[in-house]
Amino acid sequence: MNLSERQKQIYSFMTRFQNDKGRPPTIREIGAAVNISSTSVVNYNLNILEKAGMIAREKQVSRGLRLTGNGNGRGMSDGKMVQIPLLGRIVAGKPVPIPDAGTSAFESDHESVTLTRDLLPDADAEKLYALHVKGDSMIDASIHDGDIVVMKHQATAQNGDLVAAWLKKEQETTLKRYYREPSGKVRLQPANPNFKPRIERPENVEIHGKVVLVIRQLSRAA
Amino acid sequence: MNLSERQKQIYSFMTRFQNDKGRPPTIREIGAAVNISSTSVVNYNLNILEKAGMIAREKQVSRGLRLTGNGNGRGMSDGKMVQIPLLGRIVAGKPVPIPDAGTSAFESDHESVTLTRDLLPDADAEKLYALHVKGDSMIDASIHDGDIVVMKHQATAQNGDLVAAWLKKEQETTLKRYYREPSGKVRLQPANPNFKPRIERPENVEIHGKVVLVIRQLSRAA
DNA sequence: CTTGACAACGAACAATTGTTCAGCTATAAT
DNA sequence: ATTATAGCTGAACAATTGTTCGTTGTCAAG
Numbered sequence: 001m002n003l004s005e006r007q008k009q010i011y012s013f014m015t016r017f018q019n020d021k022g023r024p025p026t027i028r029e030i031g032a033a034v035n036i037s038s039t040s041v042v043n044y045n046l047n048i049l050e051k052a053g054m055i056a057r058e059k060q061v062s063r064g065l066r067l068t069g070n071g072n073g074r075g076m077s078d079g080k081m082v083q084i085p086l087l088g089r090i091v092a093g094k095p096v097p098i099p100d101a102g103t104s105a106f107e108s109d110h111e112s113v114t115l116t117r118d119l120l121p122d123a124d125a126e127k128l129y130a131l132h133v134k135g136d137s138m139i140d141a142s143i144h145d146g147d148i149v150v151m152k153h154q155a156t157a158q159n160g161d162l163v164a165a166w167l168k169k170e171q172e173t174t175l176k177r178y179y180r181e182p183s184g185k186v187r188l189q190p191a192n193p194n195f196k197p198r199i200e201r202p203e204n205v206e207i208h209g210k211v212v213l214v215i216r217q218l219s220r221a222a
Numbered sequence: 223m224n225l226s227e228r229q230k231q232i233y234s235f236m237t238r239f240q241n242d243k244g245r246p247p248t249i250r251e252i253g254a255a256v257n258i259s260s261t262s263v264v265n266y267n268l269n270i271l272e273k274a275g276m277i278a279r280e281k282q283v284s285r286g287l288r289l290t291g292n293g294n295g296r297g298m299s300d301g302k303m304v305q306i307p308l309l310g311r312i313v314a315g316k317p318v319p320i321p322d323a324g325t326s327a328f329e330s331d332h333e334s335v336t337l338t339r340d341l342l343p344d345a346d347a348e349k350l351y352a353l354h355v356k357g358d359s360m361i362d363a364s365i366h367d368g369d370i371v372v373m374k375h376q377a378t379a380q381n382g383d384l385v386a387a388w389l390k391k392e393q394e395t396t397l398k399r400y401y402r403e404p405s406g407k408v409r410l411q412p413a414n415p416n417f418k419p420r421i422e423r424p425e426n427v428e429i430h431g432k433v434v435l436v437i438r439q440l441s442r443a444a
Numbered sequence: 445c446t447t448g449a450c451a452a453c454g455a456a457c458a459a460t461t462g463t464t465c466a467g468c469t470a471t472a473a474t
Numbered sequence: 475a476t477t478a479t480a481g482c483t484g485a486a487c488a489a490t491t492g493t494t495c496g497t498t499g500t501c502a503a504g
Contacts, residue, residue, distance in 0.1 A: 004451085019305055019336075023245045023285050026491055038453050043493075045451090062284040062460060062491055063245050083241055114241075114338045119437065162440050214438040215341065218384050226481085248461055260483050265463075267481090284461055284490060 003052065007045050009034045011054055014067060024065040082128070083114045084150060089134040090164060090173060113148060119213060120150070127153045128212070131164075133175075143175055147216045151209035162211040168204050175211065225274065229267050231256045233276055236289060246287040304350070305336045306372060311356040312386060312395060335370060341435060342372070349375045350434070353386075355397075365397055369438045373431035384433040390426050397433065 003011070013033045017025040025033070031042045046065070049055045058064030113130050120128070133147040143149065149164075157163045157178040165174055165188060176188035176198070186205045189197040225233070235255045239247040247255070253264045268287070271277045280286030335352045342350070355369040365371065371386075379385045379400040387396055387410060398410035398420070408427045411419040 006451090015305065018244070022240070022288050026284070027493095028491070036452085038455090039492075040454085040494075041452055060459065060492065062248070064492085066244050083237065113341070115341075116336045116338060119335070119337075119439065211440050213440065214436075216436040217341065218433050218435065228481090249463095250461070258482085260485090261462080262464075262484085263482055282462065282489065286462085 003049070003054075004045075006034060006036075007049055007052075010042070010045055011049060011067075014055070014065060018067060024063040026063055082116075082120060084128050084130045086113055086130045086132065086148070088131060090131040090149065090175070113150075113215075115150070115213075129153065129209075143214060144216060147214055149175070149211050150213035150215070152212050153209045155207055157207050157210055164208045164211065166206040166208055167200065168206060170204075173208075174198075178207070225271070225276075226267075228256060228258075229271055229274075232264070232267055233271060233289075236277065236287060240289060246285040248285055304338075304342060306350050306352045308335055308352045308354065308370070310353060312353040312371065312397070335372075335437075337372070337435075351375065351431075365436060366438060369436055371397070371433050372435035372437070374434050375431045377429055379429050379432055386430045386433065388428040388430055389422065390428060392426075395430075396420075400429070 010030055013030060014025060017023075017029070017033075027039045027042045027046070030046075031037065031039060034042075036042050036045075046055065046057060050057050053068060056066045056068050058066075128150055130148055130150045133143055133145060133149055151164060159179050161178050162175065163178045165176060165178070166172070167174065174188065176190055179187040179189060179197075181187050181199070184202065186200045186202050187197050188200060188205070232252055235252060236247060239245075239251070239255075249261050249264045249268070252268075253259065253261060256264075258264050258267075268277065268279065272279050276290060278288045278290050280288075350372055352370055352372045355365055355367060355371055373386060381401050383400050384397065385400045387398060387400070388394070389396065396410065398412055401409040401411060401419075403409050403421070406424065408422045408424050409419050410422060410427070
């Protein structure tokens with residue numbers, strides 16, 4: 001699956017163009033960038049890139065090119081993104097906000113975070129929502145104030161999942177790892193092994209979602 | 223700056239289309255999606271959206287639309303992304319890999335991570351590179367094995383920055399917060415306050431970069 | 445030498461797509 | 475009643491863009 005110098009140039013240009021302009025280039029734009037005078041030659045090389053699995057083409061569609069990222073380890077960069085609504089904050093004293101039914105990215109005043117799909121466990125990017133972590137109280141050292149957590153909305157969890165759990169009696173939200181003990185009780189294990197786990201009766205624990213991604217921006221905060 | 227129902231629909235569709243297909247829609251595609259029979263009406267509404275600062279248009283360019291995200295809090299989603307080379311692993315025993323000069327995303331066998339710009343401290347997305355964190359030894363509880371850290375390559379740091387430092391004598395890499403003490407010494411402070419800081423002579427500390435983003439994927443790992 | 449592949453050129457064609465314009469309707473202001 | 479404006483229609487036009495085809499040159503295998 002060796003690619004010629006030109007094909008590498010084309011692929012590289014496509015990547016830059018897409019990242020830069022937010023749309024794929026046309027055949028002629030590619031030609032101009034890599035000094036190919038004829039559109040048919042560009043077309044020819046694009047077909048090769050397609051056979052190599054590096055790109056996908058859509059016929060009869062202007063700019064119908066997509067980077068598939070096959071040649072590229074993990075870096076997808078094909079312009080496919082997921083916009084995840086930032087529903088609010090997760091705080092100790094309040095229940096976790098839950099996504100509305102018809103939450104288009106436009107509706108209401110939601111902020112949102114846009115992520116590339118390669119960061120997420122593939123499949124349905126629906127049902128995902130993001131929360132700002134506010135206050136250190138409920139969380140241990142592995143997640144901090146100001147972090148953004150991307151959650152998948154679900155009411156059950158598997159052993160080891162990091163979940164947002166609502167403790168009914170205490171009226172409290174907490175982010176912990178979930179374990180179902182042989183005894184039937186639920187063990188909520190802080191990510192920091194130095195902290196002691198919390199054993200709860202299953203009836204007192206309501207799972208609101210599972211954490212799939214944690215993002216910490218270190219630029220603004222100290 | 224009130225937008226009509228139709229304009230909201232158009233904007234919403236543009237967002238979905240862009241995220242979905244990786245390219246902006248054409249005027250006719252928009253028309254079909256929002257039940258507008260005439261291209262001129264779509265054009266008309268697009269001009270309004272442009273004046274409202276929600277989108278940008280490029281004349282005489284097919285799919286020459288871009289979401290500017292002005293109407294949208296933080297969620298940029300305009301298809302502009304940054305591809306960051308994943309240079310390798312950061313391990314205790316080895317120096318931090320440093321980006322080559324001519325690192326196009328294509329060259330060599332680099333993997334890469336693609337991020338949307340809204341996650342990064344704006345400005346030059348150049349000079350950024352990503353590393354896999356490997357092994358718990360050098361890091362304290364705030365960063366884990368398997369995390370991805372996005373670094374900015376720089377040899378100096380400000381107080382409080384989370385840096386990758388190379389300790390010459392110990393031949394060891396470590397991720398810690400950097401503080402210049404009044405005494406002139408350098409204090410390397412673990413993110414976990416339970417751990418003791420490490421005081422070093424400045425000559426022994428070589429800063430290789432500053433951490434700007436930490437990403438933890440919780441899907442695969444246990 | 446001939447054959448066949450690969451890589452490229454140029455040109456023409458067809459489809460897609462952005463642009464423009466005359467006109468229609470309803471509603472609110474003059 | 476008249477005017478103005480927002481929102482729309484339909485159609486034609488021009489520009490952009492994808493597709494196809496005939497041709498050329500190179501180079502290695504037969």
